[in-house]
Amino acid sequence: MANNHIDLVVEPGEIHALLGENGAGKSTLMNILYGLLHPDEGEIMVDGTARRFRGPGDAIDAGIGMVHQHFMLVPVFTVTENVMLGAETTRAAGVLDRRSARARVLEVSERYRLPVDPDAEVADLPVGVQQRVEIVKALVREVDLLILDEPTAVLTPQETDELLEVMRGLKESGKSIVFITHKLREVKAIADRITVIRRGAVVGTARPDASEDELASMMVGRTVKLRVDKSAAAPGEPVLTVRDLSVFDDRGHEAVAGTSLEVRAGEVLAVAGVQGNGQTELVEAIMGLRPVAGGTVELSGRDLAGRSTKEILRAGVAYVPEDRSVDGLVRDFTVAENLILDQYDQPPFASGLALRPAAIAQAARERVAEFDVRTSSPQATVGTLSGGNQQKVIIARELTRKVKLLVAAQPTRGVDVGSTQFIHARVIQERDGGAAVLLVSSELDEVLALADRIAVMYRGRILDTVGPDTPRERIGLLMAGVTEETVDETAGGDETAGGEA
Amino acid sequence: MTAQTRPAEEAERAERPPEGGRARRALRAVASANAVTLTVLAVVLALVLGAILIVLGNDRVLAEYGYFFAQPGTTLGDSWQIVTDAYGNLFRGAVFDPSALSGAIAGTNSWNLVFYPISETLTYTAPLIFTGLSVALAFRSGLFNIGGHGQVIFGCIGGALVGFALPLPPVLHLIAALLGAAVGGGLIGMIAGVLKARTGAHEVIVTIMLNNIAFWFLQWIITKPGVHNPARSDAISKDVLGSARLPGLGSGLRADLGVVLGVLAAAAVAWLLNRSTEGFELRAVGLNPDAARTAGMSVGRAYILAMTTAGALAGLGGGVIVLGPAVHLTGAVAGTVGFDGITVALLGRGKPWGVVASALLFGALHAGGNRMQQSSHVAIDLVTVVQAVIVIFIAAPALVTAIFRLRATRGVSASLAKGW
Numbered sequence: 001m002a003n004n005h006i007d008l009v010v011e012p013g014e015i016h017a018l019l020g021e022n023g024a025g026k027s028t029l030m031n032i033l034y035g036l037l038h039p040d041e042g043e044i045m046v047d048g049t050a051r052r053f054r055g056p057g058d059a060i061d062a063g064i065g066m067v068h069q070h071f072m073l074v075p076v077f078t079v080t081e082n083v084m085l086g087a088e089t090t091r092a093a094g095v096l097d098r099r100s101a102r103a104r105v106l107e108v109s110e111r112y113r114l115p116v117d118p119d120a121e122v123a124d125l126p127v128g129v130q131q132r133v134e135i136v137k138a139l140v141r142e143v144d145l146l147i148l149d150e151p152t153a154v155l156t157p158q159e160t161d162e163l164l165e166v167m168r169g170l171k172e173s174g175k176s177i178v179f180i181t182h183k184l185r186e187v188k189a190i191a192d193r194i195t196v197i198r199r200g201a202v203v204g205t206a207r208p209d210a211s212e213d214e215l216a217s218m219m220v221g222r223t224v225k226l227r228v229d230k231s232a233a234a235p236g237e238p239v240l241t242v243r244d245l246s247v248f249d250d251r252g253h254e255a256v257a258g259t260s261l262e263v264r265a266g267e268v269l270a271v272a273g274v275q276g277n278g279q280t281e282l283v284e285a286i287m288g289l290r291p292v293a294g295g296t297v298e299l300s301g302r303d304l305a306g307r308s309t310k311e312i313l314r315a316g317v318a319y320v321p322e323d324r325s326v327d328g329l330v331r332d333f334t335v336a337e338n339l340i341l342d343q344y345d346q347p348p349f350a351s352g353l354a355l356r357p358a359a360i361a362q363a364a365r366e367r368v369a370e371f372d373v374r375t376s377s378p379q380a381t382v383g384t385l386s387g388g389n390q391q392k393v394i395i396a397r398e399l400t401r402k403v404k405l406l407v408a409a410q411p412t413r414g415v416d417v418g419s420t421q422f423i424h425a426r427v428i429q430e431r432d433g434g435a436a437v438l439l440v441s442s443e444l445d446e447v448l449a450l451a452d453r454i455a456v457m458y459r460g461r462i463l464d465t466v467g468p469d470t471p472r473e474r475i476g477l478l479m480a481g482v483t484e485e486t487v488d489e490t491a492g493g494d495e496t497a498g499g500e501a
Numbered sequence: 502m503t504a505q506t507r508p509a510e511e512a513e514r515a516e517r518p519p520e521g522g523r524a525r526r527a528l529r530a531v532a533s534a535n536a537v538t539l540t541v542l543a544v545v546l547a548l549v550l551g552a553i554l555i556v557l558g559n560d561r562v563l564a565e566y567g568y569f570f571a572q573p574g575t576t577l578g579d580s581w582q583i584v585t586d587a588y589g590n591l592f593r594g595a596v597f598d599p600s601a602l603s604g605a606i607a608g609t610n611s612w613n614l615v616f617y618p619i620s621e622t623l624t625y626t627a628p629l630i631f632t633g634l635s636v637a638l639a640f641r642s643g644l645f646n647i648g649g650h651g652q653v654i655f656g657c658i659g660g661a662l663v664g665f666a667l668p669l670p671p672v673l674h675l676i677a678a679l680l681g682a683a684v685g686g687g688l689i690g691m692i693a694g695v696l697k698a699r700t701g702a703h704e705v706i707v708t709i710m711l712n713n714i715a716f717w718f719l720q721w722i723i724t725k726p727g728v729h730n731p732a733r734s735d736a737i738s739k740d741v742l743g744s745a746r747l748p749g750l751g752s753g754l755r756a757d758l759g760v761v762l763g764v765l766a767a768a769a770v771a772w773l774l775n776r777s778t779e780g781f782e783l784r785a786v787g788l789n790p791d792a793a794r795t796a797g798m799s800v801g802r803a804y805i806l807a808m809t810t811a812g813a814l815a816g817l818g819g820g821v822i823v824l825g826p827a828v829h830l831t832g833a834v835a836g837t838v839g840f841d842g843i844t845v846a847l848l849g850r851g852k853p854w855g856v857v858a859s860a861l862l863f864g865a866l867h868a869g870g871n872r873m874q875q876s877s878h879v880a881i882d883l884v885t886v887v888q889a890v891i892v893i894f895i896a897a898p899a900l901v902t903a904i905f906r907l908r909a910t911r912g913v914s915a916s917l918a919k920g921w
Contacts, residue, residue: 289795310797319795327795330788341785342796345778353777 005042006202008195010145015167015177017191017208019184021219021416025200026180027069030147033178034066035059046145065138066147071130075123079116080105083137108139113169128159135166145176152186156274157444157476164190182219182417184212185445220417228421230428233452236265237300239405239436240286244295247278247285255281257460258295263405268427268437270451271462272444274479278460279440280322283409286438287319288312299405313342316404318430320394320411322440324387328394331383335375336364338382339397363400371396372422388419395423399430406430409440424450444472444479536850542901543894544862551887552584555879559583587877591884594872595622595865613753618868620754624826626864627756628653630763631818632842633849633856634770635690635811639704640851641774642807643787648693648708650839651715652686652812656819658719659685661830664741664823666727674744675824679762682820683813689715690812691805698801704808712839723830730829738830747825759821764857766814771853773810783807815839844892863888 006029010016020026031037033044035053043050046062053059056066073082084101105118114132122130131151138146148167152160167177167190181187187194187208194206196218204218240263249255255278263269271279284290286297288309297304299315313319321327329338340349340360348359364378373392375385382390391411398406408427412420427450431437441447447454448468455465456478463478477483556562562583565576593599595618604610632649639646646652660682669677689711696702722728723738730739747757774780785793786803794800818838827834845863849855870884894901 287795308797308799309794310799313797321795326789326791328792330785330792332788333785337781337785341792344781350778353779355776355778355781357776 006197006200008202010176010178012144012176013171013174014192015171015179015190017187017194018178018180018197019182019187019194019206019215019219020197021182021418024197024219026197027149028200029197030066030149030178030180033059033064034147035064060141060143063142063144064147065141065143065145067131067134067138067149067151069150069153071134073122073130073133075121077122078118079120079122079125079133079136080118082122082133083118083140104140105136108136112136112139112166112173114139114166126159127154128156128162131155131163132166139175143175145178146170147178147180149180150182151179152181152183154275156480157472158480160186183445184215187215188212216417228424228428228449230450231432233267233431235267235452236434238262238264239300240438241298241301242282242286242295243298245282245285245292245297246294247281247290248293249278249281254293255460256285259457259460259462260295261455261462261465263436263438265404265434265436266431267452268431268439268450270439270441270447270454271457272447272451272454272475272479273442273457275442277457279409279442279457281460282457283322283407283438283440286312286407287317310342316402318398318401318403318406318435320391320398320406320408322409322413324391324394329382329390332381334379335368335373335382335385335393336360336378338393339364339367339378341397343397343401367396367400370400371426386416388415391415391423392419395426399426403430403433403435406435406437407440408437410442411439412441412443412446444475447475448472539898539901540848540850540895542905543891546894546901546904547887547890548588550890551883552588554883554886555584555587556580558879558883583877587873587879587883590873590876591866591869593869594618594876595869611753613751616751616754618872620751620756621868621871622861622865623750623756623760624864625867626860627759627763627821627825628818628838629841629845629860629863630760630857631766631821632815632838633845633860634763634766634842634853635686635815635818636842636846637849637851637853637856638770638774638783638814639807639811640846641787642783642803643790644694644697644704644804644807644811646690646693646708646808646811646815647705647843648690648711648812648839649815649818649842650835650837651708651712652690652815653819653822653835653839654715654719655685655689655812656682656816657685657823657827657830657834658722658819659683659816660745660820661738661741661823662728664745665739665829668742669744671744674742675747678741678745678824679817679820682816682823684816686816686819687809687813690815691809693812694805694808697808698804704804719830719834720832723832728830736832740829741824745824746828747821755826757825759825762817762821763860766817767853767857770814774853779806815842818842841888844888847892848895 006025008016008018008029018026018029028037032039035056035058044053045051046064051058051062053062059066074085077085080098080102083105084096084098102118105116108114109116109118114136116129116132116136122133125133131154135146151163155163164186167179170177179187179191188210191208194208194210194215196203196206196215198219198221203221206215206218240261242259242261245256245259246254247256257278259278259282261269261271271282273279281290285292286304288304288307288311292305299312299317302315304312307315325331330341333341337360340363343349344355349356349363361378367373368375368378371392373385373396374389382393385393395411406427411423411427415423424446427437427439439447439450451468453465454468454470454475455462456475457463458479458481463481463483466475466478562576562579565572565579569576598614598618601610601614601617605612605615632653635649635652636646660678663678663681664674667677668674692711693704693707696707697704720736723736728738730737747759750756750758772780774784782793782798782803783806785796785798786800790800793803819835822836822838823830823834841863845856845859848859848862849857866884866888870881873879873883874881
């Protein structure tokens with residue numbers, strides 16, 4: 001059961017935050033409200049009348065709109081076409097009435113201060129603007145309640161600020177908003193009321209002046225401390241040296257354009273940046289998963305050019321890939337099998353060509369215990385585990401061998417608070433044990449919690465490398481591509497530099 | 502969302518104490534559609550459908566349905582009679598004929614006749630095990646090997662060439678000829694694997710095209726001097742020498758060592774897939790090539806290995822034909838075992854021992870079909886239809902579940918729905 005007797009009341013003109021960990025049942029609840037899932041019990045009242053939704057159409061008719069975490073836009077359509085989709089108005093003989101739809105888009109975007117170009121093709125728009133299109137899409141249908149499902153997950157800090165601004169504007173015009181998130185800072189910044197959900201049940205409500213630690217404790221169900229205990233780094237020899245690296249992405253664009261960085265033993269270098277600025281390609285090039293177009297990658301002074309991923313892993317590199325379900329795990333394999341995915345042909349797991357099931361099972365039991373992987377058995381398929389536990393399987397696999405360099409890409413994405421704490425502690429433990437850590441994250445909180453140095457990546461380049469005490473705002477601006485020089489030069493001329501707003 | 506609800510549900514299920522007695526639990530186990538139940542029901546459904554076709558194919562009984570309401574008893578009785586007669590002969594041809602036993606006891610026929618149906622079944626089963634294993638192995642590695650036909654043909658050619666052109670001492674000759682068959686099939690399988698690994702060419706298209714190439718190559722080579730049998734005017738090769746033939750399992754019976762080799766091959770493939778490092782790699786690549794690559798495996802190498810091994814297995818299937826019952830190459834020596842391998846693997850759910858079981862079923866249907874055609878005048882094509890219907894029901898488990906109102910259990914369809 002994902003939702004158990006939840007009561008939720010949203011008042012008109014209210015921003016109601018729904019706070020909970022991944023898997024707590026937030027999205028299930030909202031999908032019921034939006035008519036995508038059907039309640040087994042209980043009812044939905046809109047303006048005092050009970051309603052039954054057979055599908056999203058009914059929900060929209062009742063004045064409920066939703067912006068999904070993954071946008072439901074057709075990339076090759078224009079903004080207007082996307083807004084029309086599903087509610088096309090036609091003139092005689094079924095001809096689409098684009099003109100009036102376009103006018104509607106402009107009107108709505110003006111009224112609620114949501115600037116969008118109605119004729120732009122969606123594929124060409126930045127993520128933040130695409131999200132705006134989604135909101136416009138809902139507003140055009142004249143909804144009174146807007147559900148925003150994890151809307152800030154894909155945004156830069158600046159875009160997040162803009163979104164919060166838009167939300168305030170909507171509230172002023174009398175719209176209600178349900179804001180689903182697990183980010184405490186945003187909740188505190190915008191919500192009027194907070195409902196915390198855990199394991200499908202409401203565990204309490206809170207006011208936005210509650211402290212972050214309090215909210216987190218409610219979310220997790222026990223006391224948590226959000227900071228990571230760590231002492232100052234004691235950097236040693238350089239372990240990973242990247243010089244003038246250039247890498248192409250799948251579409252043949254230069255995703256990494258002359259990047260240089262160095263990670264020393266015993267320090268955490270965090271590469272911060274909004275997703276899609278070349279971090280993925282940088283990491284894949286280091287791991288031998290993507291060809292290097294120019295420049296060099298060295299591990300402890302040895303050039304990695306032409307080495308296979310297997311050789312790189314064997315040289316003492318541990319790798320936590322960005323997308324665990326695609327690159328990190330074989331869903332239909334057991335936990336035990338996933339725990340040896342990159343060591344299956346090494347002793348003690350194999351002798352010659354034969355696997356050694358006893359040794360594999362033994363190691364699995366030990367690692368499941370050591371890394372606190374919550375699974376019914378090491379022989380359960382990994383797909384049945386929660387996101388956080390799946391990630392712990394990867395961490396367990398990568399960190400039980402001797403690690404010289406840990407490359408961790410988005411290690412806590414979609415991972416609950418408890419597991420995040422655990423993973424962060426393990427990363428610092430590796431650092432203190434003398435490993436070099438290259439952390440790639442688009443979560444600024446994570447970067448600030450773990451990093452000893454922060455390299456901000458923007459459009460394939462490292463714009464600047466700063467210390468961990470740098471103010472958030474400065475890093476946020478760097479993530480949006482604004483360095484101190486460019487602020488002077490272009491003073492508001494750069495479209496992506498929304499920071500000055 | 503389902504991913505999030507599942508652990509909770511499972512915990513709930515585990516906590517729940519078992520209700521009712523053993524019988525009820527057993528009943529529930531049958532009612533919740535697991536793979537074995539589904540397979541059995543698919544076979545039953547296919548036979549029912551086959552029965553309808555038998556009636557439809559019989560003009561006399563069909564005519565009776567014209568005045569069905571005048572004498573429904575006769576119509577239904579006659580229908581029942583022709584169906585039981587046909588299926589009775591199917592059984593007698595595939596498994597056991599009681600009259601042969603009583604004849605043998607009375608001394609009117611030889612004991613061989615008692616074992617003849619089983620022997621026929623095993624004869625048809627042997628190559629199907631190999632081609633079924635071939636498709637299953639490729640499938641577990643994430644590849645759909647449609648090239649069984651071409652690989653069988655090259656296996657036949659390889660086995661026959663060594664069998665008649667390379668005189669060796671008895672046992673050694675047979676081993677060499679089997680090797681020749683494996684190499685022939687393996688090479689043509691490898692082509693598809695290499696093309697897939699190096700250029701990304703889709704193995705389905707490549708193997709289909711290779712089937713055509715193999716087929717016409719066979720038509721060409723059996724007319725060439727050195728291969729063609731000079732004593733014959735039609736397109737047929739020389740006979741495989743006695744030293745390279747598979748020894749029979751009983752005098753006067755067609756079944757030979759091929760079926761034993763098939764079972765051994767199944768054991769080998771089971772070991773390879775489940776107990777070896779290479780198999781671990783193949784399965785990982787088959788289920789998630791991205792994760793396999795990220796973990797340092799070479800996906801291309803796995804594809805080449807899988808297609809070569811799959812080709813070698815199908816090639817051995819060809820070897821079992823040409824070194825066994827066929828004895829020489831003809832244009833149609835490979836029959837349809839290459840394509841039947843796909844259905845065998847599907848019915849066997851990609852598992853080596855499942856392949857053996859389903860090959861046995863298809864072999865029995867084939868052997869029994871011959872007898873049914875001779876004695877009941879029901880065309881053997883009916884067997885092909887029954888096989889096809891079985892596979893359709895297997896591929897669409899939801900259909901069987903709906904027909905029998907089984908409780909759906911999760912994950913039954915998952916293993917096969919993917920990739921096929």
